[in-house]
Amino acid sequence: MIHLWLAMAAAVMLAAPDQQLLEASRALEAGRLDQAKAMIAKAVALKAPADAVDRLLAELAFREGRNSEALERYLGLLKLSPTNSLYAERAAIAALKLGDVARAADLARQATGSPAASWRAWNTLGVVADLQNDWLAADAAYRRASSLAPDRPELLNNRAWSLMLRGGWHLALPLLERAAALDPQSARTRHNLELLKVALAEDLPQRRPGESDQDYAVRLNDAGVMAQIQGASAKAVAAFSRAIETRGQWYGRAAQNLDLAQQKP
Numbered sequence: 001m002i003h004l005w006l007a008m009a010a011a012v013m014l015a016a017p018d019q020q021l022l023e024a025s026r027a028l029e030a031g032r033l034d035q036a037k038a039m040i041a042k043a044v045a046l047k048a049p050a051d052a053v054d055r056l057l058a059e060l061a062f063r064e065g066r067n068s069e070a071l072e073r074y075l076g077l078l079k080l081s082p083t084n085s086l087y088a089e090r091a092a093i094a095a096l097k098l099g100d101v102a103r104a105a106d107l108a109r110q111a112t113g114s115p116a117a118s119w120r121a122w123n124t125l126g127v128v129a130d131l132q133n134d135w136l137a138a139d140a141a142y143r144r145a146s147s148l149a150p151d152r153p154e155l156l157n158n159r160a161w162s163l164m165l166r167g168g169w170h171l172a173l174p175l176l177e178r179a180a181a182l183d184p185q186s187a188r189t190r191h192n193l194e195l196l197k198v199a200l201a202e203d204l205p206q207r208r209p210g211e212s213d214q215d216y217a218v219r220l221n222d223a224g225v226m227a228q229i230q231g232a233s234a235k236a237v238a239a240f241s242r243a244i245e246t247r248g249q250w251y252g253r254a255a256q257n258l259d260l261a262q263q264k265p
Contacts, residue, residue, distance in 0.1 A: 017046040028059050036060060051080070058090070067094040078110075085114035089121040096124060101131050112141070119149035123158060130162045138162050153183040161192060167230055169199050191219070199226045204239055217243040 027036035040056050058073035074091035081087060092107035105128045111121035126141035142159045149155060156179035160172040176193045183189060198205055205219050224239030 017043050017049075025056065028056065028063060031063070033060065033063060058087075062090050062094060065097075067097045070094040071098065071100075082110075083114060085111045085117045085121060088114075089118060089124065092121070092124045092128075096127060101128060104128050105132070112144075119145040119152060119155060122148065123152075123155050126162065127158055130158075130165060135162070135166055151182060153179040153186060153189060156182070157186070157189055157192060160196070164192070164196060164199070164226065165229065169196060169230070172196055173200070191222075194219070195222055195226050198223045199230055204235070204242060213246050217246040220246060 023039050025036075027033070027039060036056070037060060040053065040060065043053060043056075054073065054077060058070060058077060061067075061073055062070040071091055071094040074087045074094065077087045078084065078091065088107050088111035092104045092111055095101075095104035095107055104124065108121060108125040108128050111117050112125050122141050122145035126138045126145060129135070129138035129141055139162075142155070142162065145152075145155050146159070156175045160175040160179070163169075163172040163175070173196055176189060176196055179186065179189045180193055194205060205216075205223050207216050220239050220243035224236045224243065227233075227236035227239055
């Protein structure tokens with residue numbers, strides 16, 4: 001009887017690390033990051049397999065926005081599993097958030113080279129293409145992403161922004177309106193939709209009730225950038241000037257944009 005009890009106890013001890021890893025993975029998926037962190041620590045104490053722990057630590061860093069660590073961890077995982085599209089996708093997103101566009105491009109292409117590539121991988125490739133002004137590649141990437149996830153508001157937003165960057169205002173409008181309908185609470189969608197309507201209506205944004213000087217100045221600056229892309233230089237100068245007046249003479253970004261807008265071609 002004692003031997004049976006010892007055998008059962010040993011089996012439980014062997015299963016415990018795997019159970020902790022499973023629960024940690026579920027906690028990460030549900031966004032319970034503190035709980036996941038505690039479970040990963042327990043799994044390490046119970047001598048869980050190092051590769052499984054590394055995967056969870058990479059995901060934890062990614063979800064917590066620690067992009068440098070996430071990138072480093074996913075690059076390490078890719079050395080062991082170079083065909084894993086999820087690792088490449090997460091590494092690409094982390095690199096993009098760190099501003100390393102060249103590395104993000106390589107990783108996004110690696111991720112989308114797999115038949116298992118998700119819409120997020122293709123969306124990331126589209127964002128990279130936008131940053132490189134490669135509109136053909138951006139359109140192709142966003143089309144592929146949309147075929148996998150046609151109703152993702154963040155994807156609709158990125159497609160619209162891509163069109164806005166090249167002056168495709170009317171093409172971007174239905175995409176943003178659809179994104180707003182799918183996610184009415186998205187501040188980013190509301191902001192982009194307002195910028196688009198400003199560009200189409202050829203007037204400057206109006207100040208919202210209770211809006212701070214800083215927030216209003218940022219919106220005016222963005223409206224000026226959009227006007228500049230559109231070729232409406234007078235409107236761009238007006239927007240940048242209003243932004244400086246609103247926030248004060250030390251609003252550097254608008255001041256720099258104003259200086260560039262006023263330069264003769």
